[in-house]
Amino acid sequence: MSSNSLVGVKFLRRGESTPTSDSSSTDAVAAVEDKTVTLGKGRPTPSRREAEGRRRGPxxxxxxxxxxxxARRKALRGTKEERKASSAERKADMNDRRSRMLAGEEQFLLxxxxxxxxxxxxxxxxxxxxLLGLFMPLALVLILSMIVTPAxxxxxxxATLVMMLFMIIEGVVLGRIVNKRVRERxxxxxxxxxxxxxxxxxxxxxxxxxxxxxxxxGPGDAV
Structure with missing residues (x-):
């Protein structure tokens, strides 16, 4: 008698609420049916190294x-003529970049x-x-003279100490001049x-x- 009385009775699970009406149940089913379920790819996303390896081949x-x-290293290096041409091309490119840097082109400057x-x-x-530009040549002359005549x-x-003193003084004066003119412009x-x-x-x-x-x-030009 008790088993037959439980037929048709829906047991609620933990967290479920009792439906209040048939309309709310219908709305819930419709909402579930409208949801779009996005399924995974079923495999991990390949790393960049793996992707590049597949593009390059086995x-x-x-x-x-x-x-x-x-033999393999020799094949990868190419022929002697190819290596020479590649070296000449790199050298020409370096010379071109250096000449443009010396000319003051902005994109090639350090x-x-x-x-x-x-x-x-x-x-x-x-x-x-x-006077600072004369320090290195004069210093070289003094060192050579000291080697030739130790006396x-x-x-x-x-003389070297005097030159260094003048160099420090001119460096300070030049720095003040440069900073003043830069702040103005x-x-x-x-x-x-x-x-x-x-x-x-x-x-x-x-x-x-x-x-x-x-x-x-040039020296003496107005800047």
């Missing part, structure tokens, strides 16, 4: 002997030389006749005074012909 088996390994502020600093330095060592040492620049002063000092201490990029103005 990998050649490893060489079994040293002779086979040498990061330290890029920007209108650095170009303006170079022009200020190149338009001046700096001049004391005089050479004193580019008041919003983010370069620090120390950075601009050191950049000007290093360029001024180089021989004019060895400066890179090459000077775009």
């Amino acid at each position: 990998v050649a088996p490893a060489p079994k002997t040293a002779k086979e390994a040498r 990061p330290r030389d890029k920007g209108p502020v650095k170009k303006y600093v170079r022009d200020i330095v190149d338009a001046r006749r700096n 001049l060592q004391a005089i050479v040492t004193l 580019y008041p919003d620049t983010a370069d620090s005074s120390l950075s601009l002063g050191w950049y000007a000092f290093v360029r001024a201490s180089q021989v004019r012909r060895m400066r890179a990029p090459k000077p775009q103005v």
Whole structure:
């Protein structure tokens, strides 16, 4: 009697609520039917290395002997004419990039030389006749004279110290001039005074012909 009375009775699971009406049950079934179920691919997403490996094709088996390994390396290097042509092409490209860098083309400059502020600093330095540019040649002459005549060592040492003193003084003066003119023309620049002063000092201490990029103005030109 008790078993027959349970027929047709729906047992609720944990978390389920008792339906209040037939209309709410119908709405719930319709909502479930309207949902779009996105099924997974059923496989892991391939890594970048695997994808590139499939594009390149199967990998050649490893060489079994040293002779086979040498032959494979030789085949990968190409012929002597191909290697020579490739080397000549790389050399020509490097020379072209260097010539454009020396000419001052912005896209070929080193990061330290890029920007209108650095170009303006170079022009200020190149338009001046700096004693700093004579330091290296004079220092070389003094060292050679000391080697030839060791008796001049004391005089050479004193002359070197005097040159260094003048170099420091001119470097400080040049740094102040450069910073003043840069702040007037580019008041919003983010370069620090120390950075601009050191950049000007290093360029001024180089021989004019060895400066890179090459000077775009002559000594005495208005900048």
